[in-house]
Amino acid sequence: MKTSLVVALCALFIPAASQAARPWLLPSQTVLARSGGWVAVDAAMADDLFSVNQGAMPVDTLVVSGPDGQAVTAQNVTKSRSRSTFDLELRQAGTYRIAVAEDAVMARWEEDGKPKRWRGSAAEMATGIPAGAAKLEVEQTQRRVETFVSVGTPTELKPGAGAGIELAPIQHPNDLYARETAKFRFLLDGKAAKDLDVEVIAGGTRYRDSPGEMTFKTDKNGEVSITWPAAGMYWLEVSLQDEGATAPGVKKRRASYAGTFEVLTQ
Amino acid sequence: MFRNFLVALSLAMVTGGGTATAADLSLRVEIPQLPVAEYHRPYVAIWIEGPDQTIAANLAVWYQVRGDHTKWLPDLRQWWRRGGRDLKVPVDGLTGATRPVGQQLLKFDAAQAPLASLKPGQYAVVVEAVREVGGREAVRVPFEWPIKKASSANAAGTKELGAVVLTLNP
Numbered sequence: 001m002k003t004s005l006v007v008a009l010c011a012l013f014i015p016a017a018s019q020a021a022r023p024w025l026l027p028s029q030t031v032l033a034r035s036g037g038w039v040a041v042d043a044a045m046a047d048d049l050f051s052v053n054q055g056a057m058p059v060d061t062l063v064v065s066g067p068d069g070q071a072v073t074a075q076n077v078t079k080s081r082s083r084s085t086f087d088l089e090l091r092q093a094g095t096y097r098i099a100v101a102e103d104a105v106m107a108r109w110e111e112d113g114k115p116k117r118w119r120g121s122a123a124e125m126a127t128g129i130p131a132g133a134a135k136l137e138v139e140q141t142q143r144r145v146e147t148f149v150s151v152g153t154p155t156e157l158k159p160g161a162g163a164g165i166e167l168a169p170i171q172h173p174n175d176l177y178a179r180e181t182a183k184f185r186f187l188l189d190g191k192a193a194k195d196l197d198v199e200v201i202a203g204g205t206r207y208r209d210s211p212g213e214m215t216f217k218t219d220k221n222g223e224v225s226i227t228w229p230a231a232g233m234y235w236l237e238v239s240l241q242d243e244g245a246t247a248p249g250v251k252k253r254r255a256s257y258a259g260t261f262e263v264l265t266q
Numbered sequence: 267m268f269r270n271f272l273v274a275l276s277l278a279m280v281t282g283g284g285t286a287t288a289a290d291l292s293l294r295v296e297i298p299q300l301p302v303a304e305y306h307r308p309y310v311a312i313w314i315e316g317p318d319q320t321i322a323a324n325l326a327v328w329y330q331v332r333g334d335h336t337k338w339l340p341d342l343r344q345w346w347r348r349g350g351r352d353l354k355v356p357v358d359g360l361t362g363a364t365r366p367v368g369q370q371l372l373k374f375d376a377a378q379a380p381l382a383s384l385k386p387g388q389y390a391v392v393v394e395a396v397r398e399v400g401g402r403e404a405v406r407v408p409f410e411w412p413i414k415k416a417s418s419a420n421a422a423g424t425k426e427l428g429a430v431v432l433t434l435n436p
């Protein structure tokens with residue numbers, strides 16, 4: 001069963017044919033009083049939600065944007081074996097978007113009969129991939145792992161960069177309650193992401209015999225309506241493979257979005 | 267047909283007062299095909315459970331042998347609790363690689379380990395399966411030991427396991 005390669009755990013987001021473990025950010029709390037405070041966040045890649053029993057998720061590309069759109073610096077950033085952790089001091093009222101995202105190009109080719117691999121940004125392609133490489137395969141990967149925390153009243157989220165899959169929530173992600181229905185909207189390259197499969201799994205999978213995943217499909221507006229069966233932390237994932245790469249000369253693209261959402265009791 | 271013939275043959279040998287030890291316990295375990303996006307072969311433990319739920323005999327343990335993936339053996343919760351945690355894997359003739367979707371056949375000679383040391387009594391064969399990013403399920407098929415007559419019993423899982431058929435040949 002747990003066949004995820006150890007290597008997949010060491011490097012964030014290995015676009016291998018096999019599936020890597022589930023990536024997630026887990027905030028210690030998502031609702032803070034108006035005076036604000038400290039939030040601790042775990043970042044891990046583990047299939048058991050939310051057990052830190054597999055591998056750490058590197059947070060090199062972490063971006064925390066505050067209610068005013070300004071970046072908030074993470075403190076006490078530590079990468080341990082099975083998780084990365086960091087603290088955020090949140091004093092300004094409103095919603096913070098905590099995201100680890102990457103937009104990279106993966107290349108495989110053959111050189112003197114030996115397989116070669118390269119991974120880097122679209123801008124580095126010219127220097128990273130030799131011209132005329134044999135059996136060249138390139139693929140763009142756009143991955144985003146997110147969670148949200150609000151101080152006081154949740155505030156409207158600023159639109160994203162318009163690349164890959166993004167969440168443009170209709171129901172605020174810090175205003176979710178058990179047995180209520182929340183509408184989420186997903187964007188692909190800034191436009192409605194229609195017909196995408198959305199998977200939602202409640203945390204605590206280790207204590208259930210069945211993962212109990214809920215699956216949805218986005219409608220023509222990129223929207224899904226999720227009724228939360230109970231309070232708790234939930235993990236949501238949307239992913240796709242298409243030919244919509246934006247890096248020059250690249251066709252194939254893998255895009256994914258993984259979010260952690262706290263659903264509160266009524 | 268052929269099995270019936272074998273049963274008849276072994277019965278004839280036993281009733282004939284011979285020293286035949288053809289008695290056996292055979293098991294057919296179905297690993298079902300599942301309509302999931304991400305499929306991994308399940309970890310499976312198969313054992314004989316005594317009346318007090320202890321493990322009377324381990325029959326098979328299938329896990330990801332390549333690479334060190336024994337860390338997920340505790341996910342076979344019942345098996346682990348009842349004695350899997352005392353077992354140092356790999357074990358010759360017991361542990362092996364995960365099996366693909368389909369019918370898995372196992373056969374154990376009553377006169378050989380691990381069945382030879384089984385005391386008379388009520389037992390159950392337990393098949394437990396757990397799958398990465400999937401669920402867990404255990405199926406029990408009760409039986410009586412020693413084997414008195416040819417018989418067959420079955421039970422079925424609903425998610426992670428299909429039919430489990432236990433056939434006893436005296």
